[in-house]
Amino acid sequence: MNKVTAFAAFAFAIGLSGCDRTEADAKQTVAAQLKDPSSAQFRNVITNGSIVCGEVNGKNSWGAYAGFTRFIAADEIVIMEPDGGEEHANARQSFDTSWSALCGPRKSYERRIAENERLIAEGEKLLEENR
Structure with a gap:
C-alpha cells in the first residue's frame, strides 16, 4: 500500500466516524x-478537530517500558507508529505522511518557535561579543 493510499484510507475512515x-x-x-493498558504514559497530546495525536509509552511483556510511540486516534480507530525494522519502511512512510497531514501543523509551529528562539539567542550573543 503506498502512502497516498494509506492516507486516503485513513482520511475516509475519519470521515465515516463523524464523532x-x-x-x-x-x-x-x-x-x-x-500489552498493559494500565501502564500507559502519554505526552505531547494534541487535539485537532476530531483527531487526537500524541505519544504513548507502555510496559512490554517483560514489564519494562518500551519507549514512546506516536499515535493517531479518530473515533474508535487508532494507528500506532510502526516498528523500526526495515520490513516496515513503507508502513512508517505512510504513517509519517498521515502524521504530517493530521498532526503536523502544531508540531511545525513549535519547531519554528524553537528555531526562532535559537536564532534570537545567537543574535544576542553576537551583539554582546561585539560591544
Whole structure:
C-alpha cells in the first residue's frame, strides 16, 4: 500500500466516524492497544478537530517500558507508529505522511518557535561579543 493510499484510507475512515473525540476517550482507546493498558504514559497530546495525536509509552511483556510511540486516534480507530525494522519502511512512510497531514501543523509551529528562539539567542550573543 503506498502512502497516498494509506492516507486516503485513513482520511475516509475519519470521515465515516463523524464523532468528535475527546482527549480522555482517545487515551482510553490507545491504552487498550497496549500489552498493559494500565501502564500507559502519554505526552505531547494534541487535539485537532476530531483527531487526537500524541505519544504513548507502555510496559512490554517483560514489564519494562518500551519507549514512546506516536499515535493517531479518530473515533474508535487508532494507528500506532510502526516498528523500526526495515520490513516496515513503507508502513512508517505512510504513517509519517498521515502524521504530517493530521498532526503536523502544531508540531511545525513549535519547531519554528524553537528555531526562532535559537536564532534570537545567537543574535544576542553576537551583539554582546561585539560591544
